[in-house]
Amino acid sequence: MAVTSGYLGSEKAHTDHPEEEHDPRESLMYDPLPRGVMNDMVMESMHTTSWKFWVVLGILAFLVATCFFYAWGYMIAKGLGVAGVMRPSYWGVFLVNTVFWIGISHAGTFISAILRVMKAEFRRPFTRAAELMTTFGLIQAGASIFMHLGRVWLAYWMFPIPNERQLWPNFHSPLMWDLLAITTYVLGSTMYLFLPLIPDLAMARDRSTGWRKTFYRILALGFRGTEGEWRHLTTAMNIFAFAIIPVMFSVHTIVSWDFAMAMRPGWSSTVFGPYFVLGALHSGMGAVAVVLVIMRSTMKHMDYFIRKEHFDGLGKLMMVVSFAYAYFFFNDYIVQWYGGDRWTDTLLHWLEEGPMAWMFFQMVGFNIVIPFLTLWNKRVRTTPWLLAIIGLLINVGMYWERYIIVPVTLSINRMPFTWRLYEPRIEIFLTIGTFSMFLLFYMIASRLIPLIPVWEVQEGQMVHTLRKVGKAQVPTVSEFE
């Protein structure tokens, strides 16, 4: 396994900056535990629940039952009149939620696929947590799309199902591309979540009894950990890791085309594709930070797996993404403004002076100003609660961004007679419902499947070793073949 070895940091750097010298054992990779101990820690973190967990779970289940299922059923029975959509904002919070949840789901793919392909070592303990966000976020995005339909019970007409009238879906429609892209992404990311889960499920199977053993036995697909099985699994994961990256980029680009392909002032912008992808990563990174902080503070043994170095790395990523986001943000708005189209000009003035100006400026503040002002500081990056607050603010800002793009931009069109401001009605409850469902799924999953990819951490710890060179302890890392 160990083929080459190289130094992570040179001794010279350490002697030049003695105040920065730190114990390499602060890093998870150089602080190994025996495999049995680590497996038991992860199992224990799954089995330990306090009464608070059940209270929160109960509240969320209640919210899902009322705000998601009851509210949606009510809306199906009564029609979209109970929602806030109207002329000219025919699309409202449902589409905002769709774009927002797809954005959240991008973090998982980014962290687990791109960072895995790039061999970024700090990703190891939280790839699973991010991948779960992908799958559960996409469930909410899909639900929000169906909520938005006027006749949701006929939604299957969008699928190319052979029928006696030879009616086929319209592949010219961006909504059709959207459906295909999201379906591909759901399937791909679910499989990609499942593949690295197999060894951990097998580990859990060997350490459980009763119904849990049956549950894990079925899901682990008889994985025993032989050399051949590992080889197949690694090959499959490599294929998926590389294949899911273009899917991830295409999905949010296609979501942005729902807007960019339309003839609306403020929408028909050619930069929307990369702008949406970066926006998705921005909110996704923020959400990962929030989830990691909650995991670390509520679940047992998580402070061993998730350390300052991980928050530090995540904070750096958040900062880089916010730089890139700012680039696309200003590109989008400045080019549109410079174009001088009459309706776009009206729209931009309305955005900064109209009744929703507070939202516009909060968006700029939360997405660009706050990350710029705070994340350069290592102390901020390594303080979990601060990072969680910044992540939360980024998500609020990104939600506002989508809100401005969908219903607020729709308020201004080429027919001034129809200008009117959208106000959400039952959408508020359904939004609470989707958020509760996401958290509920996450909480249930945190007690059913190992949130820490144990084998990945162990693999990382095997290749990172501290070697004695003279008097110094030198961290070394070997590479896989």
Add this chain to the structure above:
Amino acid sequence: MSNLSVDLNRVGAKGALAEEAEGKWGMVIDQDICTGCQACVAACAMENNLPFVMEEDAAYGRSLQWIRIERFWEGEYPEVRTTPYQPMLCQQCGSAPCEPVCPVFASVHSPSQELNLQVYNRCIGTRYCANNCPYQVRQFNYRDYHIEPFHANEVNGELVFTLHNQFNPDVTVRRRGIMEKCTFCIQRIHKAEDKAKSEGREVEDGEFTTACAQACPTNAIVFGLLDNPESLVSQLSHHEHGFRHLDELNTLPRITYLKEG
């Protein structure tokens, strides 16, 4: 089945049927003689089974009107001047932005009538067509308005929908969750065509007209055959005061407006 096949040569880049000709049916609206009396709005509602939506929804931008009278003001108070009334209805675009975006082909083009059709049965309510319509003339059924209690009288504790008696039997009553829009009174077009066919001739200009044109007391709305150079609508559409709304978008609208005559 041959009716369903699409002539690929006529399919434009966006999949819409872009027509080179002027179009078959057309309309001319003279804004200078429009008095804004809303008779066309009422006549359209009667003809096409449009329900009342009541104050709350109407004030919130959900009024179901296939034709609306837009009015604007110019200048600051007290030097306010009203501009001519602007009746706005579906422009029956030759290259319609609403058509390519529908994922289920509910918004389609009729090659024989050269009109935009909305297939109510097929619509699943994504409302993309309405977003993409630069004229904002597509209307969504937010509720089942025609069976809402406000549409009825209460007689002996039971709701009696007397207004259902005046439904036009030639036009579908739309349910909630679907999009609808002006059809150029396609039921009248079909009736005239059937009559002409049984008499073995072509439809003539002025044989019938749409409900809005019929109701207009000042004849500000003129409807007829655009492809007949002798027709009034064809001659008026080439009038020097004529213009088309949002012509720069190249949607090829079939309605010409006359102003400042």
